[in-house]
Amino acid sequence: MENQSQPIKLQGSIEISYEWSAGVAGSRFFQEIRDNKRIMGTKCPKCGRVLVPPRIFCEECFVDVEEWVEVSSKGELVTFGESYLGTDGSKLKEPWIVGIIRLDGADGGLIHYIGEARPEELKIGMRMEAVFNEKRNGNILDIKHFRPSK
Numbered sequence: 429m430e431n432q433s434q435p436i437k438l439q440g441s442i443e444i445s446y447e448w449s450a451g452v453a454g455s456r457f458f459q460e461i462r463d464n465k466r467i468m469g470t471k472c473p474k475c476g477r478v479l480v481p482p483r484i485f486c487e488e489c490f491v492d493v494e495e496w497v498e499v500s501s502k503g504e505l506v507t508f509g510e511s512y513l514g515t516d517g518s519k520l521k522e523p524w525i526v527g528i529i530r531l532d533g534a535d536g537g538l539i540h541y542i543g544e545a546r547p548e549e550l551k552i553g554m555r556m557e558a559v560f561n562e563k564r565n566g567n568i569l570d571i572k573h574f575r576p577s578k
């Protein structure tokens with residue numbers, strides 16, 4: 429019998445700090461949420477789509493997009509998923525839920541956490557609303573999560 433070696437797995441961890449620019453559109457998007465609890469999109473002058481998250485270029489029409497519009501913090505649940513695994517692979521008793529919410533007045537949708545609801549209470553197409561954190565720092569987690577509209 430040959431001496432077959434087994435693969436050896438080595439484990440380690442690396443802490444990485446980084447900084448990146450949110451860009452023109454992302455910066456205004458996050459500032460409006462942080463300072464005014466307003467969710468903004470950009471409107472394409474050619475196809476009329478309202479892009480949320482905002483972009484300064486319409487990838488369908490190949491034109492610059494400069495018009496800013498406020499969209500609602502309420503919308504419709506497009507889809508969702510739940511996980512009973514933490515980011516470290518550990519098993520969780522309560523799932524975390526992520527969904528796509530199409531905000532009123534916007535095309536496309538925002539991917540975000542769903543809170544204040546159990547998975548069995550959620551239905552595709554149901555009305556949802558953003559819950560803003562009291563302390564906001566200028567990132568997407570200034571929206572704590574979306575919850576079913578009351």
Ligand SMILES: [Zn+2]
Nearest residue numbers: 472475486489
């Ligand atoms: Zn367009």
